[in-house]
Amino acid sequence: MFYLCRTFQGSVKDLFFILELRSGLYYFFNMFDSVDAVKEFIRHPSVSTDSNFKEGMHGARTFISELLSSAGLEVEVFETPKHPIVLATRNGDESWPHVLIYGHYDVQPADPLNLWQSPPYEPEIRDSRLYGRGAADNKGPMMVHIAGCAKLLEQYPDLPLRVTFLIEGEEEIGSPSFADFLEAQKERLKADFVLLSDTSSRSEDAISITTGLRGIFCLDVKLTGPNSDLHSGLYGGAVVNPIAALFDLCASLHDKDGFVNIPGFYDDVILPEEWERDEVARLNITDDYLKKFLNVDALMYQKGYTPVEATRFLPTLEFNGVGGGYQGEGSKTIIPSEAFAKLSCRLVPNQSVEKICNQLYKTLQERCPAGVKLEIVPEHSGPAYGVVPPDRPNTPADQPEALAKAFRAMDSAILDVFGSKPCYTREGGSVPIIGDLKRVLNVDSLMLGMFTDKSNLHAPNESIDLEMFRKGIEVSYRTLAAVAGVDA
Amino acid sequence: MFYLCRTFQGSVKDLFFILELRSGLYYFFNMFDSVDAVKEFIRHPSVSTDSNFKEGMHGARTFISELLSSAGLEVEVFETPKHPIVLATRNGDESWPHVLIYGHYDVQPADPLNLWQSPPYEPEIRDSRLYGRGAADNKGPMMVHIAGCAKLLEQYPDLPLRVTFLIEGEEEIGSPSFADFLEAQKERLKADFVLLSDTSSRSEDAISITTGLRGIFCLDVKLTGPNSDLHSGLYGGAVVNPIAALFDLCASLHDKDGFVNIPGFYDDVILPEEWERDEVARLNITDDYLKKFLNVDALMYQKGYTPVEATRFLPTLEFNGVGGGYQGEGSKTIIPSEAFAKLSCRLVPNQSVEKICNQLYKTLQERCPAGVKLEIVPEHSGPAYGVVPPDRPNTPADQPEALAKAFRAMDSAILDVFGSKPCYTREGGSVPIIGDLKRVLNVDSLMLGMFTDKSNLHAPNESIDLEMFRKGIEVSYRTLAAVAGVDA
Numbered sequence: 001m002f003y004l005c006r007t008f009q010g011s012v013k014d015l016f017f018i019l020e021l022r023s024g025l026y027y028f029f030n031m032f033d034s035v036d037a038v039k040e041f042i043r044h045p046s047v048s049t050d051s052n053f054k055e056g057m058h059g060a061r062t063f064i065s066e067l068l069s070s071a072g073l074e075v076e077v078f079e080t081p082k083h084p085i086v087l088a089t090r091n092g093d094e095s096w097p098h099v100l101i102y103g104h105y106d107v108q109p110a111d112p113l114n115l116w117q118s119p120p121y122e123p124e125i126r127d128s129r130l131y132g133r134g135a136a137d138n139k140g141p142m143m144v145h146i147a148g149c150a151k152l153l154e155q156y157p158d159l160p161l162r163v164t165f166l167i168e169g170e171e172e173i174g175s176p177s178f179a180d181f182l183e184a185q186k187e188r189l190k191a192d193f194v195l196l197s198d199t200s201s202r203s204e205d206a207i208s209i210t211t212g213l214r215g216i217f218c219l220d221v222k223l224t225g226p227n228s229d230l231h232s233g234l235y236g237g238a239v240v241n242p243i244a245a246l247f248d249l250c251a252s253l254h255d256k257d258g259f260v261n262i263p264g265f266y267d268d269v270i271l272p273e274e275w276e277r278d279e280v281a282r283l284n285i286t287d288d289y290l291k292k293f294l295n296v297d298a299l300m301y302q303k304g305y306t307p308v309e310a311t312r313f314l315p316t317l318e319f320n321g322v323g324g325g326y327q328g329e330g331s332k333t334i335i336p337s338e339a340f341a342k343l344s345c346r347l348v349p350n351q352s353v354e355k356i357c358n359q360l361y362k363t364l365q366e367r368c369p370a371g372v373k374l375e376i377v378p379e380h381s382g383p384a385y386g387v388v389p390p391d392r393p394n395t396p397a398d399q400p401e402a403l404a405k406a407f408r409a410m411d412s413a414i415l416d417v418f419g420s421k422p423c424y425t426r427e428g429g430s431v432p433i434i435g436d437l438k439r440v441l442n443v444d445s446l447m448l449g450m451f452t453d454k455s456n457l458h459a460p461n462e463s464i465d466l467e468m469f470r471k472g473i474e475v476s477y478r479t480l481a482a483v484a485g486v487d488a
Numbered sequence: 489m490f491y492l493c494r495t496f497q498g499s500v501k502d503l504f505f506i507l508e509l510r511s512g513l514y515y516f517f518n519m520f521d522s523v524d525a526v527k528e529f530i531r532h533p534s535v536s537t538d539s540n541f542k543e544g545m546h547g548a549r550t551f552i553s554e555l556l557s558s559a560g561l562e563v564e565v566f567e568t569p570k571h572p573i574v575l576a577t578r579n580g581d582e583s584w585p586h587v588l589i590y591g592h593y594d595v596q597p598a599d600p601l602n603l604w605q606s607p608p609y610e611p612e613i614r615d616s617r618l619y620g621r622g623a624a625d626n627k628g629p630m631m632v633h634i635a636g637c638a639k640l641l642e643q644y645p646d647l648p649l650r651v652t653f654l655i656e657g658e659e660e661i662g663s664p665s666f667a668d669f670l671e672a673q674k675e676r677l678k679a680d681f682v683l684l685s686d687t688s689s690r691s692e693d694a695i696s697i698t699t700g701l702r703g704i705f706c707l708d709v710k711l712t713g714p715n716s717d718l719h720s721g722l723y724g725g726a727v728v729n730p731i732a733a734l735f736d737l738c739a740s741l742h743d744k745d746g747f748v749n750i751p752g753f754y755d756d757v758i759l760p761e762e763w764e765r766d767e768v769a770r771l772n773i774t775d776d777y778l779k780k781f782l783n784v785d786a787l788m789y790q791k792g793y794t795p796v797e798a799t800r801f802l803p804t805l806e807f808n809g810v811g812g813g814y815q816g817e818g819s820k821t822i823i824p825s826e827a828f829a830k831l832s833c834r835l836v837p838n839q840s841v842e843k844i845c846n847q848l849y850k851t852l853q854e855r856c857p858a859g860v861k862l863e864i865v866p867e868h869s870g871p872a873y874g875v876v877p878p879d880r881p882n883t884p885a886d887q888p889e890a891l892a893k894a895f896r897a898m899d900s901a902i903l904d905v906f907g908s909k910p911c912y913t914r915e916g917g918s919v920p921i922i923g924d925l926k927r928v929l930n931v932d933s934l935m936l937g938m939f940t941d942k943s944n945l946h947a948p949n950e951s952i953d954l955e956m957f958r959k960g961i962e963v964s965y966r967t968l969a970a971v972a973g974v975d976a
Binding site: 200214218225232234236237239240241246247248251252254290294295296297298299300305307311316318319320321322323324325327330331332333334335336339341342344346370371372379427428429430 | 688702704706708713714715718719720721722723724725726727728729731732734735736738739742778782783784785786787788790793795796798799802804806807808809810811812813814815818819820821822823824827828829830832834858859860861867868915916917918945946
């Protein structure tokens with residue numbers, strides 16, 4: 001108890017919660033204090049995109065390697081062209097289930113620094129939330145599974161479960177080495193399922209098990225007209241204005257109902273199941289809430305879908321940026337030489353990035369007006385991903401038993417620990433590595449949402465709710481126990 | 489001849505041309521050497537928009553004041569909120585015709601400096617062209633009329649002609665003090681017509697007398713959606729993207745034939761006279777020439793008008809700039825909070841800036857989609873202007889005799905000096921001060937085009953053709969002589 005009192009920084013309510021937790025106080029007497037561990041992890045500024053943070057990357061990698069090693073796992077560090085991948089293995093009998101646990105030790109840059117209430121790399125607890133860069137993405141959520149697993153291994157030293165932690169350092173820069181690494185280590189990474197927390201939940205009362213992620217591809221569209229900016233008086237009326245051509249071309253990509261207007265765009269979209277709509281409804285993200293939250297007077301409505309359904313069930317084509325001509329103060333009366341737009345499409349499961357991408361390119365080429373030259377520059381892409389929980393009308397007959405068992409165990413653990421059933425919802429964002437894992441290893445992912453809207457991902461004052469964090473550890477522990485076939 | 493040899497820097501061909509000129513060598517023995525004067529004028533970097541050029545502005549103003557004073561005119565300098573206006577007067581009997589000669593001593597900034605072949609403020613003659621910032625806009629062309637007038641006054645010290653030079657220093661920043669100055673000095677500025685050169689000619693073989701200028705108004709259109717940039721995965725499909733809304737809104741402003749799609753936009757446009765189309769045809773600006781010159785594979789065609797006719801007879805709505813969201817390298821998958829476009833309309837004579845402006849605002853408001861907020865910021869504006877030469881089917885019956893006389897004199901002078909009749913064409917650009925002169929003083933303008941496409945106005949390597957310059961002086965001299973009723 002001395003240790004508990006010394007390190008406990010939550011509210012009295014938290015303390016009572018902890019004391020009440022049916023599963024006891026084990027994680028304070030565990031081999032490590034999980035909150036302290038996240039705090040220590042945050043102290044290493046592991047910004048993968050900025051070479052000035054080499055030391056922080058090294059520090060975070062060393063920290064997580066030692067932590068996993070101290071939990072009894074065999075740790076290897078694999079070099080990549082950029083940031084090494086940490087692999088921590090608990091081997092065992094081939095007949096034992098094999099769980100791959102994914103996480104990433106790199107973080108987003110912390111700027112703008114002046115908007116942080118406490119320094120980004122000096123973790124601080126305020127109102128039961130732990131603040132710091134990486135607290136929610138992904139150091140805290142990753143620790144949920146490390147702690148859950150460590151607890152189980154402490155309890156059952158002979159646990160019949162093979163576990164491989166796969167911790168990369170390039171997630172925030174698009175995981176450029178990840179797929180190649182999977183290919184190279186294909187054999188040893190064959191697993192029954194992947195367990196991870198890198199997606200969101202609506203709130204503590206509505207924990208999500210993410211069943212789908214949208215795919216993505218990005219491209220730049222550039223139109224070039226006259227060889228230099230022209231005087232809009234001397235040439236206005238005679239020359240196709242690249243900005244006007246861009247407006248026409250891009251405006252043609254949606255119909256008046258907000259659907260994407262590219263031939264075949266929706267051909268492979270599978271309508272959501274009734275149960276999926278019900279699950280989204282349970283999130284209770286009302287239009288009024290969204291309007292108020294985003295400070296807009298109206299949302300977008302695509303026939304047959306509520307706005308929140310559209311983000312989860314429908315593909316999109318969005319304009320992420322646009323530029324051309326004069327953008328300074330006042331006016332400059334030119335017909336610009338060129339204009340560009342940055343586009344990205346989010347695709348839903350069963351849509352092929354390649355197919356839609358080609359159709360978009362073709363459409364752009366066909367619709368590009370005479371008088372301007374079209375240039376398309378492809379940017380990054382990643383496939384969509386979908387998984388169906390067990391016991392649904394559309395659950396695949398060949399779903400691996402270990403995955404089904406894990407789904408069911410996590411379901412009842414969430415109900416027990418958080419007090420309400422999880423929401424099985426697809427998410428609008430993209431986590432390309434999930435698609436890579438499916439493609440290369442043919443393995444599905446069990447995604448437990450451990451952050452919420454309040455977590456400020458990629459923004460100042462990133463944080464994780466410590467109650468959700470602690471409960472998440474319990475859920476992870478119970479899930480792994482069920483897969484191993486032992487009592488939690 | 490010693491002076492000639494010492495200062496002549498043109499080619500041998502130029503020298504022969506000079507020796508052959510029927511009107512003799514007067515301008516080398518004139519009270520000042522006109523080319524030297526332009527060179528000296530250029531050496532004063534009079535950039536009105538940049539306060540670092542205060543000294544250059546002062547130098548240019550002093551230079552032109554002294555030059556006009558040495559030509560026998562009475563010079564006054566009027567303070568304005570920004571850059572003073574120089575007024576140089578030759579008074580005389582009230583019965584004498586009164587000519588107002590307009591020019592501006594300020595220039596555009598010279599950047600990008602690295603693209604200049606010789607420094608912008610160190611005038612240099614290459615291949616019979618004088619290079620330097622202001623050579624063509626407006627120091628050279630202004631000097632045409634100063635030299636023409638000075639020659640005439642030297643020849644006829646008792647010339648029965650009142651002349652007022654009105655030289656402003658704010659043309660390149662939109663002449664903000666000009667209209668007020670005209671109002672304040674209304675009485676003394678009453679004149680029979682205005683003579684100026686601040687418009688273009690097709691070439692030395694097709695000198696233009698400009699009969700019309702398009703009016704202009706500029707505005708910024710800004711659309712604001714969510715209160716901050718959003719993750720395009722989490723919100724894509726639920727939220728109106730301000731860039732997409734901007735594309736829709738702006739694309740709606742033209743129909744598929746390239747005409748402006750605003751109710752009433754063309755209501756007050758008067759169809760061009762047949763003679764006006766003939767004059768434009770004489771310019772011989774073919775579609776092939778334009779396509780090659782601008783490096784485009786197609787021009788814009790509005791039914792009933794060739795591209796070059798469209799620039800002179802039709803109003804336009806152009807997009808001069810656009811911006812929003814992420815514009816850097818690679819991709820950033822956001823739904824931006826806002827997007828903007830910079831618009832300008834060019835209007836033709838008989839169209840009202842106010843009326844069209846209001847109609848555009850109304851149209852934007854009506855068509856702005858829900859989910860984004862529209863903000864319109866008006867920028868500068870100026871009315872269109874048109875004048876009809878004498879002896880045309882549509883010449884007003886009450887055209888002042890002095891103006892008609894000047895038109896006819898300039899016509900025959902151009903034929904004599906340049907070897908071909910002038911082209912009476914409207915120009916697509918806008919010179920708002922011409923509209924101001926008409927509105928405040930009810931006076932028409934006789935505009936002699938003294939620069940061409942090759943002159944690189946507002947761009948690096950601005951220049952004026954010295955042969956055109958010298959011939960222009962002769963035309964100005966003869967025109968003023970005819971108005972005064974003396975032999976040239």
